[in-house]
Amino acid sequence: MEKLISHQLVNYLEERGIEHIFGLCGHTNIAVLTALEESKIKFINVRHEQIAAHAADGYARVTKKAAVVLSHLGPGLTNAATGVANAALDSIPMVVIAGDVPTHYYGKHPHQEVNLHADASQYEIYRPFVKRAWRVDRPDLFPEILEKAFLLAESGNPGPVLVSVPMDIFSKKIDVSLFDRLHRQTKSLQKPSIDDETAKSIVQKLINAKNPVLYVGGGILLADAANELKELVDHLNIPVAHSLMGKGALPDDHDLTLGMTGFWGTKFINEKCRTADYILALGTRFAEADSSSWEPEYTFDFSQTKLLHIDIDPSEIGRNYPAEIGAVADLKQALKVLNRVAKQLIPEGVKNEALIKEIASYREEFKASNEEYIHDNSFPMQPQRILNEVREVLPKDAYITTDVGWNKNGVGQQFPIYEAGSILTPGGFATMGFGAPAALGAKVAQPDKVVVSLVGDGGFGQNPAVLATAAEENIPVVWIIMNNFAFGTIAGLQKAHFGTTLGTIFEKDGEVYSPDFASIAKAYGVEGIKIQSAEEFKPALQRAVASNKPVVIDVAMLNNPVPTSGHWNIMDIYSPDKKVHHVSV
Template sequence: MKKDLISHQLVKYLEDRGVEHLFGLCGHTNIAVLTALETSKIKFVNTRHEQIAAHIADGYARAKKQTAVVLSHLGPGLTNAATGVANAALDSIPMVVIAGDVPSHYYGKHPHQEVNMHADAAQYEIYRPFVKRAWRVDRPDLFPQILEKAFQLAESGRPGPVLVSVPMDIFSMEIEVELFEKVKQHTRTLHKPSLDQETATRIVEKLIQAKNPVLYVGGGIMLADAAAELQELVDHLSIPVAHSLMGKGAISDDHPFTLGMTGFWGTKFINDTTRNADVILALGTRFAEADASSWEKEYTFDIPKTKLIHIDIDPSEIGRNYPVDIGAVADLKQALKAINRVAKELLPEGKKNEELKAKIAANRAEFQGANKEHIASNAFPMTPQRILQEVRDVLPRNAIITTDVGWNKNGVGQQFPVYEPGSVLTPGGLATMGFGAPAALGAKIAQPDRVVLSLVGDGGFGQNPAVLATAAEENIPVVWVIMNNYAFGTIAGLQKAHFGTTLGTLFKRDGQPYSPDYAAIAKAYGIDGVKIQSADEFKSALETAIASNKPYVIDVQMQNIPTPTAGHWNIMDIYSPDKKVHHVAVE
């Protein structure tokens, strides 16, 4: 019976699954795997912090539409990666985390870096609240089965991360090669559920009979690769599309029936359209708080007055925040194929709605007109509106952007046009500061022929500037635009508006605004960087950065003004009951 080291067989297994990149950081528990990778066609992407590794893997999985693999060390390695893995979990991103663990023969003896305050050899339990499942490999012969289960679970149903925690001695054990060969016989693709004819017919009939139907879409459209099917339905029945933050890009922002983002950062026109709909077909969304104006019916959704049809791959999301008239558990691509088929059977010529199309066009023009002054402003520090507009002007339509949190997330959701599905990667569920900069590296590795740009605040970029080391070592040509307001700007605006102070939110040194020179930091890492000195410099600097096809940092000072808000978020009432206060600008 042929035997081989588990570390070598693991690498061969990953190769067989089509894994091309592994993201991580070394430790004494996983160097057997790194050694096995040395002769592999799998590229190990080395990082300086495990959170960076997890965010790079997250961006890679989104852009590649493939499960990402992270290699971690135990203890602090695993806890460092936890934020990035949790971010992926809340955004339903498939990821397999393989982590070294304490030697199995030292369970309970408190070996180096073991986490065992409440149970021996229990480090894998740290991940239980946010991964789909956490395994500890207690026997070497079970490792192949656990790996196969891990990938299948990460990719099926609602996707998400899983953890496989492997005692370091098991990596260095030999087992029969046949055990790995056996699991390779298992299918790598599970067929996904669709809608039956009767349910699809009921849904289409309700949409056709409705006076003011709306499609409300979330990030599930991108996860299911269902954007083409969504547009087919919109084009056939002329139904307007509103979206959550995560749903941005599901249908192009220049499509005549795209409304835009709902909720706190949505416009009054968009929120009024969804609130006054008589039927909403929700697709792949969880109706998150900011998107739904804290679920208060006066602002964005008035359900059950509006009849809700909700389709999602995850049954726990259906009815979580609103009662449904029709609920269906299905893969969105398959479900929309069924709905489109029925729609063409019942209404072969489709429907037209020129009046609504004209209203949407007029609202767009009005919103853009209201922004003209900010976009044209030559002020320095720059207005965020001008930064976003000039980034959009320079980027190709299919460029991938990553955001962090603050203006670069909320402003992008509200007023930055996105034209292709999956071309804006944002931390939705966890809203993780520090996501955008490393996620861009993952996206570029996954899509090397597309321009990738990270819009990130100085607070977010400052979380993990060591991302530049990986960019330099691997020569990954990402452009970072640091929208630098010398603050945790969004929180500063909240705190100032409600409590009259900015303690802990503004960056100061000796009482004066302070920021590191991120362009100089980039140069110290061996990366090109420029610190913008006037508004007129920005656009040409961005063109130069993209044309260079090298990693590039642009540090641009930005005014600390709030993203306009027309919706509602109940935290405002918690801070200042009955005062209707939102954010304010902070000098």
């Protein structure tokens, strides 16, 4: 029996458990949209493909399964590219299904074909950042390619894949047996672990160490290994520092959580890592900002410290620092073995009350350093007060998305996260425009959770059309626009090092300028609130959360830099003879 590929594709996705597809229409994919009309899969319609990719990214981070993006060819696919690349650099599983030119027109330059260097070559655009890009040249190969795409996206180091499908193939019929035979194929692969001998070596080194530290990255969250991490920490009483992407892997109120390292880390946290004799690194690539540009006098000094490194991706082990032991494994599986071995080697566990008291004292000191800003009634508001009041209002299990700037760096440094995986932030690509649409995806994935997006005015301005989707689909996200009338972080850098702010602050006729985001929200059919004083913010947020509707809160914020004693080599590139970071603008 033969059926249209477009209908068999939708049936395949249903059987795979796909519940939502994010995308935008085009003449190359309407056969699939038509097949979706009678499907239980919900199509989340957007106004720009970058929104679709970022929303799918947020959805995948929450569900821990590959999200699906449906795109048109050419400009549709390139519009989505930034969002797909962001997912790739943060190891987020995603399957992008894109329409393409008809097979019988390859090279004739039909409408929107990419063919300057090779015929029908749009799929090559994605090659630098997806795990694999397929062009489907024969209809009978489509089922097999689709199965491979999902398996590859979700296995090993996860990431996006592209399946580029000529529009005529969507409308061809093939024998349903080609899809039916896929039922015999496993839908997930067994994940690698470590052997007992390796685990014993690692645990023994940690037990014997004088100042061990666990350093965790986003790989812990991708592997859903937060519980296993906590079990190891509680048994061995080893402090935990984390990268930006590892925030929340261990709750911020845990006695042994140090905090984020690197440029936006504090001197206390960086010193704990720099002076460690052993570091067990779990699921981290030691990124530049997290590692103070890899300069040994600031955060990590592996000429003195011994590194034990476990990651699912072998290319990350030894990339930036030499490892005494390197193990390729899924972190959930590896931590299960480490926990079992640790309890065999030292059944009573380890106690370190002095360290716990030291960390508690540091936290009190750090909190005190922010008190004057948290209680400052000035308007525009202090960013520290905004973050503090957001934390007070939200339940512990609320999902937070950030963009870039104060909302990302400040949250990483001083906003407590209590539930693993409840903060979604753009790490590897640091994409401005991620936070607002990622919140849509998170809320679609977890409709019963509170979802708040902390974004700057620059970031929200990238993709304001998220509001159309929120209104149409009634997706009750709260967007808090921390509005400093600028690309504030870059403005602070430029002013500090070059004495100008050209191109970084928003001005009209010599005065600071911002669109009225509250009015823009209302024009989209979404509630918009423009804060006029510091005292108004917290009650407005409480009402917005309670309303269970999409709401935009536009709050003016002072453009002060995120306080940091950390180091990033770009400062030396700008000003080799100075010791300056950012300044207020």
